[in-house]
Amino acid sequence: xxxxxxxxxxxxxxxxxxxxxxxxxxxxxxxxxxxxxxYLGTDRYRRAAGEAAERxxxxxxLGLDAAARVTEVRQFLARGARxxxxxxxxxxxxxxxxxxxAFTLDGALAGDRDLSTAAPVPKDLAPLGRFFVxxxxxxxxAQRGSGPLAGFVVEGRAQGYKxxxxxxxxxxxxxxxxxxxxxxxxxDPGLGAEVAQDWxxxxxxxxxxxxxxxxxxxxxxxxxxxxxxxVALAKRAPDALARHRALxxxxxxxxxxxxxxxxxxxxxxxxxxxxxVDHVRRRWWLLAPRLEGQL
Amino acid sequence: MSAxxxxxxxxRARELILNGIFAENPVFRLALSLCPAVAVTNTVMNxxxxxxxxxxxxxxxxxxxxxxxxxxxxxVRIPVYTIIIAVWVSAIDxxxxxxxxxxxxxxxxxxxxxxAFAIIISRLEVFASRQPLVPTFFDGLGMGLGFLIALVTIGxxxxxxxxxxxxxxxxxxxxxxxxxxxxxxxFFSIGLLMAFFNWVERxxxxxATAEPARAAAGGGHGA
Numbered sequence: 001x002x003x004x005x006x007x008x009x010x011x012x013x014x015x016x017x018x019x020x021x022x023x024x025x026x027x028x029x030x031x032x033x034x035x036x037x038x039y040l041g042t043d044r045y046r047r048a049a050g051e052a053a054e055r056x057x058x059x060x061x062l063g064l065d066a067a068a069r070v071t072e073v074r075q076f077l078a079r080g081a082r083x084x085x086x087x088x089x090x091x092x093x094x095x096x097x098x099x100x101x102a103f104t105l106d107g108a109l110a111g112d113r114d115l116s117t118a119a120p121v122p123k124d125l126a127p128l129g130r131f132f133v134x135x136x137x138x139x140x141x142a143q144r145g146s147g148p149l150a151g152f153v154v155e156g157r158a159q160g161y162k163x164x165x166x167x168x169x170x171x172x173x174x175x176x177x178x179x180x181x182x183x184x185x186x187x188d189p190g191l192g193a194e195v196a197q198d199w200x201x202x203x204x205x206x207x208x209x210x211x212x213x214x215x216x217x218x219x220x221x222x223x224x225x226x227x228x229x230x231v232a233l234a235k236r237a238p239d240a241l242a243r244h245r246a247l248x249x250x251x252x253x254x255x256x257x258x259x260x261x262x263x264x265x266x267x268x269x270x271x272x273x274x275x276x277v278d279h280v281r282r283r284w285w286l287l288a289p290r291l292e293g294q295l
Numbered sequence: 296m297s298a299x300x301x302x303x304x305x306x307r308a309r310e311l312i313l314n315g316i317f318a319e320n321p322v323f324r325l326a327l328s329l330c331p332a333v334a335v336t337n338t339v340m341n342x343x344x345x346x347x348x349x350x351x352x353x354x355x356x357x358x359x360x361x362x363x364x365x366x367x368x369x370x371v372r373i374p375v376y377t378i379i380i381a382v383w384v385s386a387i388d389x390x391x392x393x394x395x396x397x398x399x400x401x402x403x404x405x406x407x408x409x410x411a412f413a414i415i416i417s418r419l420e421v422f423a424s425r426q427p428l429v430p431t432f433f434d435g436l437g438m439g440l441g442f443l444i445a446l447v448t449i450g451x452x453x454x455x456x457x458x459x460x461x462x463x464x465x466x467x468x469x470x471x472x473x474x475x476x477x478x479x480x481x482f483f484s485i486g487l488l489m490a491f492f493n494w495v496e497r498x499x500x501x502x503a504t505a506e507p508a509r510a511a512a513g514g515g516h517g518a
Binding site: 024028 | 366367368370371374375378379381382385386389390392393394396
């Protein structure tokens, strides 16, 4: 503003240009250094906070206590070798023992070995996704005894109306739905984004794996009493199941009620849940015997 | 306005803070950063969270500019100010994400937007780039407080009328005037509160000549 009046600008000589470039470069370098330091100082805590939030979400969704053990199974595709590789390790354990199992694309065992969790992932392994296996506390890790299986939590994806929808599905050991949560959707508020609402997502909970496999979506309006019951059920009060028993019996046999005006999003999520359950269910039978000692 | 470089007596801390809250309140008097002020103020809590974030970024950036202006080339001062603001915003963003993830989930989106807030860069240009360190600190504090108070006032006004509650505590049944919680209601709220602040300012400065203080504070924003 008035700076120009006080100090007439020096002519833009070559020397002046060099000074300007140095000034900007210096500012950028110092800024980058400060940000780098802050990143180094906070990254550990950010990861820990993210992991604690995921751990808590897994416990909440499966209704587990703090003593339950969670194993993270990461899935990779080895393109060149045409293999699917699974790496399992105690969740959040950066220095322990991991177990790697590889299958060919038709499901035959192709590799089975122990490695350190710190072992780097080879470049030819493309990440496909991950899921969590929870076991109830039974025996210590030193005894290598697996507790009874408590359930699975899997991250799933579906292509919504405009944007991908990301969700978590929690399954009981027999692959029935224990809980379902939408973690990310950028569809329109009031339409596609409504799939994240309690009354919609709670429709999946309690259905068995067979019911999920044959699940369809209806455009019929959702009965008001069922909607109210779903909102109440989503709060997981201990007596809610008993209170809404009659409604549950009536509605569990019916298809998923689509969000009004967002049938595409509703169908996409339903199909996503079905595919996710199906995938884990088929893979787990191959994987479970190999992971006995790791869980 | 042309002689701000040699601004006579250095303004005192109390004047500077009151200047930011009343005479040059960023939202109500300077009408700067109205867009976020409308977007996030449908509840009191949102107003508080964004207000505190802006307050910290304003003070930190003002102090940084006051300390480093000797080395900033005048031709590229605006880009350098932007870098300084962006560095502080990113640092605060990362810190919040690491240590208060629950809070970050609510305000993360707004914190990043602070980089583009007109009020911060305009204070760097009209004040921090030409005043000593201590007054700059208090100017940043005053402006930040002014913004915080404005956001909280608008938030309280809209939440009370629109949702019938205060900071999430329900006070009235139902939604008395839902209109005020919607975006259009935000503009009306700011208009009404702006009129109120103009009235307060007129009473505050009646008789006294507030002009020297304003000139010392860097003058108006040409509004």
